[in-house]
Amino acid sequence: MSSKVVTIKEIAKRLNISISTVSRALHDHPSIGLRTKKNVQQLAKELHYEPNQTAIFFQQRKTFTIGVILPQLAESFFSTAISGIEDYASLHNYTVLLAQSYDDETKERQIIETMKHHRVDGILISISKNTSQYDHFESLKKINIPVVFFDRIPKMNNIHYVACNMQTGTSEAVDFLLKKGHRAVGMINGPETLLCSQDRVTGYIHAMRKNRLKYDPSLIISTDLTPESVEDAIDQLLSSRRKTSAIVTFNDYVALDAMQYLKKLKLKINKDIQVVSYANFPLTQFLENAPLASVEQYPYLQGQKAMETLLELIAKKKDDEEGNNTAYFKIILDSKLVISKKN
Amino acid sequence: MSSKVVTIKEIAKRLNISISTVSRALHDHPSIGLRTKKNVQQLAKELHYEPNQTAIFFQQRKTFTIGVILPQLAESFFSTAISGIEDYASLHNYTVLLAQSYDDETKERQIIETMKHHRVDGILISISKNTSQYDHFESLKKINIPVVFFDRIPKMNNIHYVACNMQTGTSEAVDFLLKKGHRAVGMINGPETLLCSQDRVTGYIHAMRKNRLKYDPSLIISTDLTPESVEDAIDQLLSSRRKTSAIVTFNDYVALDAMQYLKKLKLKINKDIQVVSYANFPLTQFLENAPLASVEQYPYLQGQKAMETLLELIAKKKDDEEGNNTAYFKIILDSKLVISKKN
DNA sequence: CTAAAATACGCAACCGTTTGCATTTTAATT
DNA sequence: AATTAAAATGCAAACGGTTGCGTATTTTAG
Known part of the structure; x- marks a missing residue:
């Protein structure tokens, strides 16, 4: 059996070159010779090399994962919303970590705790209707995890959100x-x-x-x-x-x-x-x-917009690492009356 | 601002003890003296220490994350199923990575690729109705990621699944x-x-x-x-x-x-x-x-059962690291006719 | 009081990858 | 052929935590 997972180290050893060369070769780094590049890439394919994302996440302090918290999926509004979220996320190579709060404030807090530990790059949340304290959201701001609220917005200042008017x-x-x-x-x-x-x-x-x-x-x-x-x-x-x-x-x-x-x-x-x-x-x-x-109420669109602004915030984070206080996104979609076809 | 994320290294330095001691103290390791243990734990709380899961995932080669792939969330069956999945997962401290295939085989393959890289501990999948080749599933077996199929099962042998009869x-x-x-x-x-x-x-x-x-x-x-x-x-x-x-x-x-x-x-x-x-x-x-x-068809129950057997498989993996071929779970719930109340 | 046992802690390797910088190799120029 | 610039590669640290093993310190027993 064995089926040891192959690493760049393994590739390096087989080709008798250094680890860093392998790494760069796989990334098409300009400073690597064409021949070695080819060699590395071919061997990687042969050995079915798969980069260990956990190592990369750790190393880069970035997980390309965003947390989504909502009351409950079974509600049609939310399942469509997350559909929009997931689509937009996967389009941009982000991945979605999902959790339901069931309108329970305690559970909501736990989820946020978990997501903090997972080091998600950002959070999208539609808050529980029973949530009355907002300090767990503040704590996210402190450790610099951007949050975008959607649909169910807390009564807080200085937050980003998208909602339907x-x-x-x-x-x-x-x-x-x-x-x-x-x-x-x-x-x-x-x-x-x-x-x-x-x-x-x-x-x-x-x-x-x-x-x-x-x-x-x-x-x-x-x-x-x-x-x-x-x-x-x-x-x-x-x-x-x-x-x-x-x-x-x-x-x-x-x-x-x-x-x-x-x-x-x-x-x-x-x-x-x-x-x-x-x-x-x-x-x-x-x-x-x-x-x-x-x-x-355009749940799909809301989800998509929310994800979009979250990605924007994540991108911006690099710019203003020093609290270069950017403005707050308040995206409000107009709701619209749709008259049933039957009438 | 700064808001440097605190690590055990930081705690160690402040308390003038070694990193390993801090680590063990936080885990209530028996070989750590009561006094230091208290000190460490208190300081950790004061500094709002949050373990960096990405580091731990990497180190332990385990992510406590399971991937869920389904055709589309907007369908009521699936959104209820994932509800069951997520509930059971979070109950056991697992986390859910979500993706939709939209019944597209190519997308399904990509998702599996992503999840492999993420090193999820296992995968739950309801396959796309257009999937005809199954080699991407085989590849998972090769790198030892357990898979449980649910509801929509491929025609393969030697797989684990839960479905409704x-x-x-x-x-x-x-x-x-x-x-x-x-x-x-x-x-x-x-x-x-x-x-x-x-x-x-x-x-x-x-x-x-x-x-x-x-x-x-x-x-x-x-x-x-x-x-x-x-x-x-x-x-x-x-x-x-x-x-x-x-x-x-x-x-x-x-x-x-x-x-x-x-x-x-x-x-x-x-x-x-x-x-x-x-x-x-x-x-x-x-x-x-x-x-x-x-x-x-009991979607919630199916999701739950699927998650349950997946966790069992993950637990078992340790036992039989050497392909100690375990039996295949084939869990079949009986479907049941429900007669509408109106009749 | 001393040897042995128990207790508390530190050292250092390791997980897989990236990346700044140093070093070597190759190619170009005179 | 010597000099130098350019291209290719290697070294090693770092990311944050866990853990086997060794060591120092204390306790216990004889």
């Missing part, structure tokens, strides 16, 4: 419904702690103002996104003295739960009550009664 | 339809090259035999899973002289495409024609006309 899309969504003649547009929103929930409210108000309508706060209801709280929200909306005839839901999961409940209440979707949502799942197009429209 | 589920599915009175049950199958496609056929035949019915091969149609080929398949089934009144589709994506097309043909789903599928997407329950039943 939910105002524009929301505004479009509400406007869309108002134009259709609805006067009481309900909103089933997410936790108030999330920035993107607030954005939605702002967008809502903006659309009302634009249409010269009065804004009724009781039509916007915060939930924790569980089916139960969604049902509560619907009960509230329907029992309101105003005739809610349309609902904007926080995302497609919420929309599905909502529509299921509405059906149970014997309300006809998109007839008695119309629904507009966020996320634009590919699967919703197969629904009998899909939301009329959905605000697209 | 599609026969049982398929058999149950067909049986379910036959019991409902259907006599011509069509099947929209996947590529013949995939083992799991063959399994489905076997399961189909098994159910027919069990019900003492004759098996008509023309009712089983292979596709490449694209919407077009699915539509072709349906055309074929419907134009058959036999009245196809039920269809078993390769998976839920296919089912959705199929049902959409059937609707276009003005056929009433689950009335004119009944559909049973595989995968059991959480989302299908929201469909107006969901498949009557679905064969559950």
Whole structure:
């Protein structure tokens, strides 16, 4: 068996030349003679030489690996986002170390610890919705590991992030419904702690103002996104003295739960009550009664952009090793209302 | 700024002791005196010492990293599977390096090359449906990197794998339809090259035999899973002289495409024609006309099991460094028909 | 009080590669 | 043929940690 892994040392010995010559030959270094270069490269191929990246990582203090932390892969938004991340990374010869926080702050901290030890070149993270302290992110800054936040952004200053501006899309969504003649547009929103929930409210108000309508706060209801709280929200909306005839839901999961409940209440979707949502799942197009429209958040693009700016930061790191404080990237994609083809 | 990364060397110098003592102290080595141990550990904490894993990986010839290769994350099956993988891995202090092959053999090869260089401790892979040559897998064996295949298994001998036995589920599915009175049950199958496609056929035949019915091969149609080929398949089934009144589709994506097309043909789903599928997407329950039943393939469990056996292999590697040929793990979970709640 | 045993620590090699600098070889010039 | 410039190669340190083995120091036992 044996199958000893071959190293440049081995090659050097066989060719009776020095290790450094082998190393340079393999890198096409100009100072190596053509003949030896050929010899080395050929023998390397014959012996199936494979560079030991762990040695190189160690030596170069660079791993060409970036850590990605997100709440959970099973959620469609995140699995598409990481798809964009991975694609962009592999295009630039970077590799992705993956971990899920499951919205658990403790786990999030552990993961960051692990990634620090692995000496990843950078981190991409969509934070847990339960994270309240941010010192573990600060610690990364201290040891000079660049971080780019995406989608779920902490309320910190001086960070890089890419996110989707939910105002524009929301505004479009509400406007869309108002134009259709609805006067009481309900909103089933997410936790108030999330920035993107607030954005939605702002967008809502903006659309009302634009249409010269009065804004009724009781039509916007915060939930924790569980089916139960969604049902509560619907009960509230329907029992309101105003005739809610349309609902904007926080995302497609919420929309599905909502529509299921509405059906149970014997309300006809998109007839008695119309629904507009966020996320634009590919699967919703197969629904009998899909939301009329959905605000697209471009998860793939977000992932890609995030990776792109991270690589930029990594490249820049060399320039300004001495804290040559660069500006902070705040990349905001506009969300956009996509009207279902069926309508 | 500076923020020099602290090493054990630094600690040693400050405490005026040797590097090796520091190393051992940090590892609670018994031969280190209690006093020095305390000193070292305290100073390490004060200086925020973080072990440089890249150095350790290199030194120990072990990375505690396993590579995961799958066709694409965006597919629900795979994102759930990797969830299981990652959970189990992180539980055992392993880390996951992720890559998508997009069903492209060339990309698959490149990824394997990269992972070899990264010296991952093992690889988990669900192969691309277009992969026809298997030598890149053989090469892994040569350099002693254990591989566990899951879900999509190549037709090779002497490999470890975990998969779902599609026969049982398929058999149950067909049986379910036959019991409902259907006599011509069509099947929209996947590529013949995939083992799991063959399994489905076997399961189909098994159910027919069990019900003492004759098996008509023309009712089983292979596709490449694209919407077009699915539509072709349906055309074929419907134009058959036999009245196809039920269809078993390769998976839920296919089912959705199929049902959409059937609707276009003005056929009433689950009335004119009944559909049973595989995968059991959480989302299908929201469909107006969901498949009557679905064969559950336990992606999370598969991922977990795969990771489990991989770790076992890695552990074993130490034992039999000299090709002490161990047996091959062939772990087969039974698939199971899940009947939709709505029925 | 001394020899032996136990305890605590240091030395140095090693893991595989890269790279600045010194050294040798070759080629060009006079 | 001697001198010099240019081209090719080698030496050795460094990256940060682990570990076998040797040594100094202390403890224990006789």
